[in-house]
Amino acid sequence: MIVLGYNGFTRGAEIFGRLFEATGVARNLLVGHDASAALVVDGELVAAVEEERLSRVKKTSDFPAHAIQWCLDFAGVPLDQVDVVAFPWRFSPEVADEMIAQVASGGQSPAEKFDVLRRAGEFYTDMVSREAIHDDFVQRTGHELDPNKLVLVPHHLAHLTCGAYLAGGGDAAFLVSDGRAETLSSVMGEVRDGVVRVFDDSTIPMTSSLGVAYGRITRYLGFVPNNDEYKVMGLAAYGPSPRRNPLLERCVRLHENGTYTISIPMGVTAYYALFDDLFDGDSEKREDFDFRVKVAAMAQHMVEAVTAHQVRALTAASGLDTLLFEGGLALNCVANTKMLERSSFTGMEVSFGASDPGVAIGAAVYTAGLRNRPADAATTPYLGPSYDEPHILEALEEYADRVEWQEEADVEAVTERTARLLSEKNVVAWFQGRTEYGPRALGNRSILANPAFPEIKDIINIRVKHREPFRPFAPVVLESEAPRVFDLGKKTSSPYMTFVFPVREEYRERIPGACHVDGTARVQTVDDRQNPVLARLLRAFTDRTGVPCLLNTSFNVAGEPIVCSPRDALECLLATEIDHLVIDRFVITKKSG
Structure with a gap:
């Protein structure tokens, strides 16, 4: 079929x-x-x-x-x-x-x-x-x-269905929360023996959408709603958790069965006026960094409080050990970690397709009647296009007047060469195999750097990504090494950058480029089965430098999709201050002059 x-x-x-x-x-x-x-x-x-x-x-x-x-x-x-x-x-x-x-x-x-x-x-x-x-x-x-x-x-x-399938099937409680579906914004329930049961008395109508509320605050802070919410999440870390939150006091009401009502007016003028009143703001203050941090911290606190309320009700109603969390809200990796650690769930899964890219997979999997993956199947986000050597060489020849390249003999040689480049203060674009699916770059279309350099975040944000300087970067680390560097809590792995963990005290000064301002990091773990080439690169880099992880961010600039083809990659190299580009076994640099 x-x-x-x-x-x-x-x-x-x-x-x-x-x-x-x-x-x-x-x-x-x-x-x-x-x-x-x-x-x-x-x-x-x-x-x-x-x-x-x-x-x-x-x-x-x-x-x-x-x-x-x-x-x-x-x-x-x-x-x-x-x-x-x-x-x-x-x-x-x-x-x-x-x-x-x-x-x-x-x-x-x-x-x-x-x-x-x-x-x-x-x-x-x-x-x-x-x-x-x-x-x-x-x-x-x-x-x-x-x-x-x-x-x-x-x-x-x-x-x-996307989340359940990619998690390998099995019984689990679930929470789905996003901006909107047909008429609802959030549902919860459980999957037992492949049968889905929605707890109908815990559904949330579209009119009280937590995702929409967060999006309105995103716009209020000068960002693009339904696109830049992760910027609000990143800003929130610059301030303390609020002692009192007018959003929860005046806009949110929590009810039984994990339900809630959110009352924020629809029109832009109306909700700007409400937020100015709640936060003592105006058009001038909205440009102030400290004010934006304060508002972002309240928005993040609202998400954490509301989702915790849902999880408490879900735990009481289900009694299962594992939680599946899907939908746009599941990209809030700071809230995800707190949801798990403060609940009685022993495990929690958030897929690489948690936001709306995942619904194409979910619709196909559901319609195909798939309830579980084979027990030995590897879940992979690397589902998109790859390019063979003739395609790569064709693209290189097209840009031969502006770039030069060297072909390494094999995978071992290219990883050793790349590890040597990354041991210095170089920014390396890394292009391997099939394109990742979902909003995160997971090591096949990534920009990599050495997190031991404190200034590397500013270099990439300003000179490469062309984006706000407060934005953090994620570390990618071998799964076997992750517990030594990060406090994973109940998690044993985090392959899709969907959880945030504290960096252990003894490593904060060793990887400052991968630490956010609050001492946390959005970690991606890797093993040989998931991504053998990236795992080999991590080993070569750590052997050479003693640094246990690499900084990993998406291979694109602000406002553009992650690169897909060799031509996309070369255009991005030439438009930024990326130092080196590695495509398959080809190490590429811009011609001087």
Whole structure:
């Protein structure tokens, strides 16, 4: 059985921009962002890639034509041989009735209700109805898809299935929390013997979305909502946890069964006024670093308090030992660690596809009927394109007037050469094998550096990434070495940068470049099975320097997707102050002069 999962809408940006003013700084506040495709063949996830990596439009919501075609080409599967097409949104007639009822029971005037219904009707008819999704697929692929082969999977179920499958199956409690699904923003429950049970009395409606609330504060602080929330998380570490939090006092109410109500007005002018009142702010103060730190700390504290409230209720209702956490909120790695350590759960899993890239995988896996991975299967995020030597040489020849290169004999030689470069104050772009899936660079499309140099963070932020100087970087470390350097608490590994751990006191001065201001680090652990080439590089680097980890950040500059192809990598090298680029066995530098 061959199942193609995908996420994205041709007209999503146009419809949301026209009907809901989702343009400019609000451009990512729409259904279908993080467009992507995934392919399951005979029970195996064989390929997945985000559309942005191929189209080079960051966080695009467009129909993923390039991603779909690449997945099919990689597997050698023509579109007419695909048995089922799975889509991770299901605006069923029942959901439509619920949307209408919510508008009808609201407190607006009749004229305002009719306006909301008009816009909701156009959104439904032209974009998310089964007919619109089917027609979009046919028009963009040119393939006359049998309507019976289109399966619509509820959004939160797609999130959950992605996480459960990548965690290896097994019984687990789950929490899914994001900006919005069809009508809800968060659900919890448990998976037992492959059967999903949602705790219906603990669901959170879209009107009280924690993700949306955090996004509004993100915008208030001058960032892009549904895109820059990690910047708010990073800023929060510069200040202490607030003794009192007006967000929790005035905007959030916690109820039984882990539910809550968040009351923040919808309009930008209205919620800016509310936040100015809560935080004693104004347009001038919003530019002040200390003020932004104070607000960010309160936003982060709100997330931690609300999710802890949910986890307490989930623990009482389930009694299982393992927690699966998926959805956009699961990218808040600071909150993740606290959720686990302060709960009675003995284990917690957050997948590399936790945010919306994962729903293409989840829809495909669910529709294929996969409940568990084979026990000996290696979970890998390296599911995207790779490039053989002729492709690499073709790209190098194209840029031969601006770069020069040396080919090393084998993997051992290139890792030794790279370790030698990294032992000095060099910034090295590292390009190997298949592209990672999801928002984190996990060692195949990464920028690496030596964390022993305190100034290396500023060098990369300002001269390479072209981004804010307060942004931290993650260390990548051999899984066997991680407990010696970091306090992992209940975790034994963290392969996807989804948890934050304290750096042990004796190592803080040895790896200052990988320590955030609060003495923590968002760790990626690696072993020989997950990424043998990166593991070899780490051993060579540690043997040469005595430094137990490398600094790892995504191979891109601010505002651009992570690089995918050799040409992308060469363009990024030439546009920044990266010192060296390693593609496969080729070590590349810019020509002087």
